[in-house]
Amino acid sequence: MNKCSNDTIVEKNFSSIHTLNPKRNNDTLSVQEARLFPYYAGYSSSFALNVLKSLSLDKDALVLDPWNGSGTTTNAANSLGYKAVGFDLNPAMVVVAKANAVSYADAPSLPHLARLLVDRAQVHKMFDSAADPLRVWLTPQSATHIRALELEINRALVSFDRYASLKEASVLNEISALAAFFYLALFRTTRRLLRDFVPTNPTWTKIPRSTLNRKRPSASLIAETFISEVQSLSVKIFSQKQVKTKKVIPIALQMGNAEDIKLADSSADAVISSPPYCTRIDYAVATAIELAVLGLSTSEFDSLRRSLTGTSTVTKEPKALNPSWGPTCLTFLDAVYDHSSVASSTYYFKNHLQYFASLSRSLSEVGRVLARNGTCVLVVQDSYYKDVYNNVPQIVCEMASNSGLELVHRGDFHSKRSMAGINPKARMYVANRTSTESVLYFRHG
Numbered sequence: 001m002n003k004c005s006n007d008t009i010v011e012k013n014f015s016s017i018h019t020l021n022p023k024r025n026n027d028t029l030s031v032q033e034a035r036l037f038p039y040y041a042g043y044s045s046s047f048a049l050n051v052l053k054s055l056s057l058d059k060d061a062l063v064l065d066p067w068n069g070s071g072t073t074t075n076a077a078n079s080l081g082y083k084a085v086g087f088d089l090n091p092a093m094v095v096v097a098k099a100n101a102v103s104y105a106d107a108p109s110l111p112h113l114a115r116l117l118v119d120r121a122q123v124h125k126m127f128d129s130a131a132d133p134l135r136v137w138l139t140p141q142s143a144t145h146i147r148a149l150e151l152e153i154n155r156a157l158v159s160f161d162r163y164a165s166l167k168e169a170s171v172l173n174e175i176s177a178l179a180a181f182f183y184l185a186l187f188r189t190t191r192r193l194l195r196d197f198v199p200t201n202p203t204w205t206k207i208p209r210s211t212l213n214r215k216r217p218s219a220s221l222i223a224e225t226f227i228s229e230v231q232s233l234s235v236k237i238f239s240q241k242q243v244k245t246k247k248v249i250p251i252a253l254q255m256g257n258a259e260d261i262k263l264a265d266s267s268a269d270a271v272i273s274s275p276p277y278c279t280r281i282d283y284a285v286a287t288a289i290e291l292a293v294l295g296l297s298t299s300e301f302d303s304l305r306r307s308l309t310g311t312s313t314v315t316k317e318p319k320a321l322n323p324s325w326g327p328t329c330l331t332f333l334d335a336v337y338d339h340s341s342v343a344s345s346t347y348y349f350k351n352h353l354q355y356f357a358s359l360s361r362s363l364s365e366v367g368r369v370l371a372r373n374g375t376c377v378l379v380v381q382d383s384y385y386k387d388v389y390n391n392v393p394q395i396v397c398e399m400a401s402n403s404g405l406e407l408v409h410r411g412d413f414h415s416k417r418s419m420a421g422i423n424p425k426a427r428m429y430v431a432n433r434t435s436t437e438s439v440l441y442f443r444h445g
Contacts, residue, residue, distance in 0.1 A: 018050075018054075019050075019051075019409070019439050020046060020047045021044075021047070021413045021437075022043035022044060022274075022379045022413070022437060023043070023044060023413070023415070023437070024040075024042060024044045025044075026044045026046065027045055027046055031044075031045055031046070035070075035236075036096065036099055036100055036184060036233055036236060036237075037070055037096045037099075037184060037187070037188070038202070039069060039070040039093070039096065040202040040203070040286075041069055041274070041276075041281075042069045042070060042274055043072060043274055043379050044072070045072055045075070045076060047379075048072050048073050048075075048076035048077075049076045049079075051377050051439075052076055052077060052080055052270070052272070053080070055377075057082060057269055058269070059081060059082075060083070061082050061083070061269035061270060062082070062084070062085065062267060062268050062269050062270075063083070063084045063085075063268070063269065063270045063271075063272060064084075064085050064086070064261075064263065064268040064270070064271045064272075064273075064369065064370075065084075065085075065086040065087070065271070065272060065273045066087050066258035066261055066273055066362065066365070066366065067087075067258055067273045067274060067275055067276065067309075068086030068087055068088045068094075068097055068253065068273075069088060069097070069274075070093060070096045070097055070100070071086055071096065071097030071098075071100050071101075071253065073086065073272045073273060074086040074097065074251055074253060075097075075101075077251075077272075078101075078251045081249055082249065083249060083251070084249075084250075084251045084252070085251075085253075085254070085263065085268075086251075086252070086253050086254070087254055087255070087256030087257070087258065087261065087262070088255065088256070089255065089256070089258075089304065089308055090283060090287060090291075090304065090308065091166055091167060091172055091255055091291070091294055091296075092187070092287040092290035092291050092294060093287065094172055094173075094253055094255050095166065095172070095175075095180045095183050095184060095290075095294075096180075096184055097180075097253045098175065098176075098177050098180035098253050099177060099180040099183070099184035100177075101177035101251060102177045102178060102180075102237055103237075104237050104238050104239075106178065106237075107235075107237045107238035108234070108238065110181070110230050110231075110233070110234040110237075111227065111230050111231045111234055113182075113230075114182070114185065114226060114227050114230035114231075115227060117149065117153055117156060117226075118149065118223045118226060118227060120152050120156070121148045121149040121151070121152035122219065122223070124151065124152065128140065128144050131297065132144075132147055133291075133292035133295065133296060133297060133298070133301070134146055134147065134190070134292050134293070135214070136207060136208070136214075137194050137197055137208060137214055137215060137289070138193075138194075138216070138217075139214050139216040141216070142214075142215060142217050142218075142222070145217075145218075145219040146186070146189075146293070149186060149222065149226060150183075150186055150295075151163065153179065153183060153186065154166075157175075157176065157178055157179035158171065158175055159171075165294075165295060166294050166295075167294055167295060167296060167300065169254070169256075172254075172255050173253075173254040173255060181233070183293070184233070185229045185230045185233055186226065186293055187289070187290045188233070189225045189226045189229050190289055190290075190292075190293050191289050192229065193215060193217050193222065193225060194289055196215070197215075197289075202286060203281045203282060203283075203285070203286045204285055204286065205286070205288040205289060257307070258275070258365060258366075259309075259358060259361040259362050259365060260365065261365045261366070261368070261369050263369040264369070265368055265369065266369070266370070266374075267369055267371065268369045268370050268371060268374060269371050269374050269375075270375050270376070270377070271366050271369075271370055271374070271375075271376040271377070271378075272376075272377045273377075273378060273379075274378065274379035274380070275309060275310075275359060275362060275378065275396075276308065276309045276310030277310065277381045277383065277392070278352070278355050278381075278383050278390055278392055279310070279381075279383050280351065281310060281312075282305065282311065282312045282313075283308050283310065283311075284304050284305040284311070288301070291304070309355065309358040309359065309362065310355055310358075311354075312351070313351075314350045314351050314354065315354060319353045319354045321333065321353070322357070324360070324399075325356055325360055325395070325398070325399055326394075326395060326399060326401075326402075327398070328391055328394045328395050329356055329395045329398065329399070332352075332385075332389075332390055332391070332395070333349065333352060333353060333356070335385075335388045336348055336349050336352055336385050336388060337349045339385070339386060339388060341386055344386075348385060352385065352390075356395070356399075359395075359396070359399065360399050363396070363399050363402075363403050363405070364402070366400075366403065367400070367403025367404045367405055367444065368403075370405075370444040371444065372444055372445070373443065373444060374443075374444045375441060375442065375443055375444075376400075376441075376442040376444065377439065377440065377441050378439075378440045378442070379437060379438070379439055379440075380392050380393050380396050380437070380438050380440065381435055381436065381437045381438070382435060382436050382438070383435070384433070393410070393412075393436070393438040393440060396440060397440065400440075400442055404444055404445050405442035405443070405444055405445075406442060406443050406444075406445050407441070407442055408441050408442065408443045409440075409441035410439065410440055410441070411438070411439040412436050412437070412438050413436070413437045413438075413439075414434050414435070414436050415434065415435055415437065
């Protein structure tokens with residue numbers, strides 16, 4: 001029997017679930033326009049809210065998202081009055097998620113504070129470093145102006161007596177929503193000034209062909225753009241209708257790895273998330289500009305790339321096949337290894353191998369931290385390697401069962417649009433092909 005068929009329903013209380021299409025563009029136009037950062041991954045706010053309401057959680061429930069991204073799950077949980085915790089390995093996305101927690105009551109004062117930050121940044125001694133990662137896209141002088149503004153945000157809102165790098169988890173985990181907001185504004189400012197290096201493919205960032213092609217915005221243009229971005233963001237925040245609760249509900253947003261979740265056993269009542277898809281999307285490169293604003297060096301950036309689930313890189317440490325991954329996964333990996341196309345048995349096999357190794361460890365951690373009878377809802381998507389079908393939903397089901405997670409409901413949504421089709425070399429394989437995004441409900445036995 002196929003334990004992952006889309007008509008599987010085990011518990012009566014799941015029989016009435018109406019699963020919404022998780023696609024982000026299914027949010028209303030007003031919700032889409034209110035997003036603070038153009039993050040392409042994840043699912044819609046309406047989907048997260050619908051899932052949470054369908055679970056009928058106790059009022060003191062804890063909701064976890066181990067791949068938190070821009071914070072859709074944790075925001076939805078918080079708006080409904082639940083405690084929430086979200087982890088992400090990418091520090092730029094932790095900043096984005098924290099920035100979403102800024103209160104709309106603070107919105108009118110944000111542009112004024114932005115002007116103060118700009119004025120103070122201009123009177124400080126210019127920060128100049130040949131190693132500044134912003135110099136990849138900007139001339140030294142322009143990079144210096146942006147770095148001066150970043151230093152002032154850090155001094156004013158993160159740590160007054162010393163520079164506290166947001167590359168450090170101990171610093172990032174403790175920064176306020178207000179500090180994260182102004183870092184987000186600087187992200188948007190820098191991305192806007194470098195828009196010629198941001199292609200239509202949202203998963204990539206271009207590099208100048210030579211230093212002569214770097215951008216050279218003036219200090220005044222950088223300041224004007226920053227203030228403009230803060231004004232735009234403050235309007236978005238002020239227009240949001242936030243749900244008020246009688247008490248302050250804690251929301252913890254931290255840098256962390258889904259393969260090693262820093263929570264106690266059986267401490268989460270629900271997990272709602274979407275693990276990175278098996279489409280070789282480089283989530284670090286997609287935020288290369290934001291990570292440069294945070295000051296990640298070349299080696300630090302490379303280390304982050306290699307640590308993310310779904311990375312397009314291959315680690316030096318070989319991964320071993322694990323029979324517990326299930327027959328569907330092992331059959332797929334065999335087909336990749338035996339495929340006739342170039343590098344199938346080397347790079348592509350190793351790349352898929354490390355993806356499933358990471359996914360398996362993460363699902364094991366989800367099983368560990370999820371309370372008995374708790375619910376885990378995952379959004380996953382199938383894919384292909386060349387002409388070999390990669391049935392990721394089935395693989396997730398087989399892996400999850402080894403962690404005590406029993407499938408109780410599944411909803412499938414089909415689309416002809418897929419990130420895999422962005423790669424011109426892949427179009428010969430994906431033409432007229434439909435991808436399936438699956439919403440999998442698991443109960444912890």
